[in-house]
Amino acid sequence: MTLRILLVDEHQMLVEALATRLGAEPDLVVDTRGPAGVETVVAHAVRARADVIVLEVAPLDGDRRELILGLRHRLPNAHLVVLTAEEDRRIAGEVAPLGVEGWISKEADVGALVDLIRAVARGRGWFPPEQLGAVLERLRADARRARQRGGPLDRLTDREREILAAMVRGESTVTLARQLRLSAHTVRSHVANTYAKLGVHNRLEAVALARSAGLDVAAGPRPELVPAGR
Structure with a gap:
């Protein structure tokens, strides 16, 4: 590339x-x-x-x-x-x-x-x-302020929480797209929406906030259902 x-x-x-x-x-x-x-x-x-x-x-x-x-x-x-x-x-x-x-x-x-x-x-x-x-x-201080504003992770959809958890585990966009059977562009859109909802600018900030908020990252992502014949 x-x-x-x-x-x-x-x-x-x-x-x-x-x-x-x-x-x-x-x-x-x-x-x-x-x-x-x-x-x-x-x-x-x-x-x-x-x-x-x-x-x-x-x-x-x-x-x-x-x-x-x-x-x-x-x-x-x-x-x-x-x-x-x-x-x-x-x-x-x-x-x-x-x-x-x-x-x-x-x-x-x-x-x-x-x-x-x-x-x-x-x-x-x-x-x-x-x-x-x-x-x-600095990121811990920002995460504390976010928690005080009231549950930043509650703003995320289930898919966005899955993607955020995968980011905490260190998985790349390409790997995540393959696991979820989504395009890399779709995954990047979810990531951008997640950043916007959390009020962060990059993966490092998002991961720090997720860890501070106690996000459960043990389970892997839920694959997207694909119709038969696709």
């Missing part, structure tokens, strides 16, 4: 060097976009139909927050990865609830970035251990 990658960073020399290295991978098609305003970058990402967007978020100011939210809104199926020299744990805790699924240092090997890009495209987010504590603290 070919992945369309968009690199967003004000350090153009770094972006160009990364584009050259990533573009050598047979499954990655790389585009770049320097900072030219939130609306311009978001519009470019939409035109490029980016699958994975790699961006710098430090310092985490209003424009960068707006950029993350704009990308999540206009490209809900795209995956966001932070590539940064920033080590402030608080920033990781703040961007994860906004929809960022991966975090990697600019000091890391390019091969590690390639692995992370492929991982998030498969629905597997990752934050380094030194940032993960802050992320989990």
Whole structure:
């Protein structure tokens, strides 16, 4: 599967060097976009139909927050990865609830970035251990607030609860679609509806909230009934 990658960073020399290295991978098609305003970058990402967007978020100011939210809104199926020299744990805790699924240092090997890009495209987010504590603290706090609002899981349909449980078990969209005899597009629609009802932005947040709410994940999904002859 070919992945369309968009690199967003004000350090153009770094972006160009990364584009050259990533573009050598047979499954990655790389585009770049320097900072030219939130609306311009978001519009470019939409035109490029980016699958994975790699961006710098430090310092985490209003424009960068707006950029993350704009990308999540206009490209809900795209995956966001932070590539940064920033080590402030608080920033990781703040961007994860906004929809960022991966975090990697600019000091890391390019091969590690390639692995992370492929991982998030498969629905597997990752934050380094030194940032993960802050992320989990923020997600637990959000989950507590959600519980206080009154049973967030009660808003889900039976199918959405099954899919959420499968996400907690670590099953991929493709695996789940096969088990339920649904198309991957249908499963992604259920996932999007689940996120909206729970008030979360990504799998990491949804899983944290589900665990905090005590979702039963022991049973596997109930297969969709298929008429004879299909």
